[in-house]
Amino acid sequence: MAVTKIVKIIEGDAPGKCTELTYFQIGPADAKRKIFLQAALHADEQPGILILHHLLEYLIDADSKGLLKARFVVFPMVNPLGMGDIGFLQHQGRYDRSSGVNFNRQWPDLYAAIEEHVGAYLTDSAEDNVKRVRELVQHWLSEQQPVNALQQQRHYVMQEAFDADYVLDLHCDSDSLPHIFTVPQSTEVMQNLSDWMGAAATLVCEASGGSSFDEVWSTLWSRLAKQFPNKPIPQATHSATLEYRGQFDTFDELNKTDARHLYAFFQAQGLIGGELILPLPPKTPSATDLAATEMIKTPQAGLLAYTVELGQQVKKGDLIAELISLDGEEAFRKRIPLYAGTAGVVLSRNTFKYVWRGASVAKIVGKELLPSRGKYLLQD
Ligand SMILES: [Zn+2]
Structure with a gap:
């Protein structure tokens, strides 16, 4: 049982300017499974911060009771660089101001990063393959030398996400009903999440063309499976972008309820023990392209x-x-x-x-x- 708060310092691009990136590790360090959650990658989308604020308390409580069957890594505010972009009394936060890069686009292509070596590492054991691919990714990450603030921020995040079995990235739309973006290979898990979220839609595609954060983790496995059809390669990471309604839907009670439903989803997936804290939710619409x-x-x-x-x-x-x-x-x-x-x-x-x-x-x-x-x- 352990809760660790970690603070990383992002060295600013300009003199005298540093930014703190804070996150939490909760649950048994030797757990076989890992869940990665983050919110406000688009820093102007804040319902997720409030959802993870509440979820943190539920997870810490569950940890104290020995109920966590996985390790949870939670970045309640994953983009402090974007949170700091305030001008003329208005907050921006979708684009990195110094480079113009959308914070949720152009994440590295992990398949391309390990493509050259991976063939020689694969075995006939699915479990070994997951381990070995993750070792390759970890090695690639350790060789990266981030320079500017945006690169440093991304590097800290990727080092925590690379070996997670579930990667959930909490966003919101402009004015919207809840919905999910994911890949076809994760449809079954995400249907369960959709039901717990009460999502109005689950939208799937192999690759959106934007290299968004969630796609980095899922497409690594789907592309490996395609490239090496004779080797057992599971969809080892289920990742998704969760759209928690609209930008003005940051409300304490509403988002606390969202956190409870996320918690129940983790229970349903066998990642948290104890009796289900909520009754089974009604079915939501099936995924569409x-x-x-x-x-x-x-x-x-x-x-x-x-x-x-x-x-x-x-x-x-x-x-x-x-x-x-x-x-x-x-x-x-x-x-x-x-x-x-x-x-x-x-x-x-x-x-x-x-x-x-x-x-x-x-x-x-x-x-x-x-x-x-x-x-x-x-x-x-
Ligand atoms: Zn977003």
């Missing part, structure tokens, strides 16, 4: 007037919103209709009604693949 989710964007700047609510079922061609024109000949008189390009559920809308060309209007979770989505499946 991310390429079947339409992301409606604005054709020009304007003011959004929505005609649909979150969770509403729409048909292809239904009106989603009208965009009130703010310039040109018909300024303030013309309303430009924006229609659904597919049938499905309205999963998210934009919190901000003043939008510019190419801004996000809504996500509609459909079932038919949309060729228009192309190869880059994420929002920037």
Whole structure:
């Protein structure tokens, strides 16, 4: 039984500037399984911080009772660099200001990092293969020499995540129902998580094209399995991005309930002992292909007037919103209709009604693949 609080110092890019990165290790150090949780990688998405704040207390209590059957590593605020980006009394936090990099894009390709050597290490034992692949990744990580603050921050995080069996990255959307992004190989585990979360959708794809944090861990295993079909290579890490509603959904009671449901999910997965703290949840919708989710964007700047609510079922061609024109000949008189390009559920809308060309209007979770989505499946 142990709870350890760890503080790492990120050396600032500018003189005299350091940042603290704090996280917790909870549970038996010799546990066979490891769970990695983090929140606010997009630092402007804070419901996850409050969820992990509550989950921490539940985990520490469970640890004191000897109930933890896995080791938990919790970064309640994984991006202190982004949390510090305050200007003109407004907080930013989605992009690293010095490089312009989206905090949840362009994470390293671990498969490429170990590809050259891995073939010689694989055996006919799945368990050995998991161990050996993780050793290779650990070795690769130990050779990295992060320079700038963003690289240091990422390096600290990866060193804790690389050997986890579950990697859960807590985010939120703009104005949204809860949902999950994951890979097809983890659908079964994530269906269980979806039920406990009460998710309105689980969106799957092999690779979104954005190298997001959760994909680093899952695609390593799926690509290895594809590359070495004659070797037993399990999906050793189940990772996902969990979208806990919208940016303004940071509320103590709501997020405490979310934490309790996460805890119950870990119980259901056999990672925490004791009697289930909650009754079994109702079934939530089955996973759908991310390429079947339409992301409606604005054709020009304007003011959004929505005609649909979150969770509403729409048909292809239904009106989603009208965009009130703010310039040109018909300024303030013309309303430009924006229609659904597919049938499905309205999963998210934009919190901000003043939008510019190419801004996000809504996500509609459909079932038919949309060729228009192309190869880059994420929002920037
Ligand atoms: Zn996010």
